[in-house]
Amino acid sequence: MISELKIVTGLRAGATWLKESYWTRPFKLADIGAYRTDKALCLMLMSASPGMLDGDDYRIHITVSAGSRLQLQTQAYQRLYHMEHGACQHMQVEVHQGASFSYIPHPVVPHAGASFEGHNRIFLEAGSRLIWGEIVTCGRKLCGEVFQFRLFHNITELYYQGKLIVKDNLLLQPERIKLAGPGQLEGFTHQATLIYADTRADAPPMADVLLDLLAGEEEIAYGVSQAAGPAIVLRILGNGAEQLFGCMRRMEKVLWQERVITDAMTN
Template identity: 75%
Template sequence: MISELKITTGLRGSRTFLQEGYYTRPFKLADIGAYRADSTLCLMLMTASPGMLDGDDYRMHITVSDHTRLQLQTQAYQRLYTMQAGARQQMEVQVGQGAAFSYVPHPVVPHADAVFEGHNRIYLQENSRLVWGEIITCGRKLCGEAFRFRLFHNVTELYYRGRLVLKDNLLLEPARINVAAHGQLEGYTHQATLVYADTQVGAAPMADRLLELLAREPDIAYGVSQSAGPAIVLRILGHGAEQLFSCLRNMETILFNHHLAIL
């Protein structure tokens, strides 16, 4: 089933509002920031489905207009159910001049024989900022389904000034690639990725602060890389979805508040 989501923000005075919100089932949108003191639009993406099913095709288009700020949250863990053909998701994000966008969804839980392919394209303009997160788990570990999914392949591309400045290509295919091998997960069961971009002052100055935050966390491995453009990529390996999700949400708060502080 093809499911569509379209979000366009607008500016009314100094506050961001939802100028266009279009979605088909199973998607729903809720404004959860109506009583916040700041002017950011905070939306929650909800779904009436228990997760992605075989043949699902999600197509999302988000336009964060010039000088607006959008924080998009999810309602619950994203489950990928047992499949034959597989499920797909495409997401395109336009972040306008002087705009900011933050998206740190709940972890993905692939069930046995799940097949997922995703492609994210993000376009940044001058003086724009981005916080983008992703967490992939081993599956239902307590049900004996650790790494029993067939394929998880997600590509995220970041463009600035018409150039590709970052490409994150995450491929997990446990039957063909040993996830415990050197250069793979190396004994860990969960992986989190955080991309932070700032086309005004650059993202590198925030790297040390994020590493200091992670240094307090037990039983994880992590590292940060500078991209070819004004972005950094933080990778975390761990054993628990809640721990990694908490880490990403804490960093999201720091980065988004940092953005507001320097406006």
């Protein structure tokens, strides 16, 4: 089943509003920012489906207009059920001049026999910011389904002013690759990826700030890399979805208002 979601933001008197929205089953949108002092738009992506089923084709298009700020959250863990043929998702995000977009979804849980392919394409303009996250688990760990899915393949491409600056190609195929072995997940079962890009001329360095936030976490491994352009990529390995999701949300909170944080650190 083809399912579509479209979001377009607008800016009015310094506040971001939902200028245009369109969705088909099973998607729904809810505005959860009514009691926030932040003038950004905060939306929750909801689904009437328990997860992605065989043959599902999700198509998502988000436009964050110039000067606006959008946080998109998810309702629950994204489950990928047993499939004969597979499911796919294509997501395109446009972050216009001076705009900010943050998306830290709940972890993905691929069930035994699941097959998923995704492709994310993100386009940034001058003065824009991006906070983008992904958490992939080994499956239903407590049910004994550790790396029993068939395929998880997700490609994320980040463009700045038309030039590709980050390409993250995550391929997990347990039948062909020993995911827990050396050179892969090194004994861990869960993986999180955070991509942060700040294209403003006075953008403060944030890599060390993020590493300091993770320093107190136990039983994880992590590292950060500087991309070719104005972006950093941080990877975390762990054994618990809630722990990694908590780490990602804490980093999101800092990055979303990093101006205040870095000013406080330098005073």
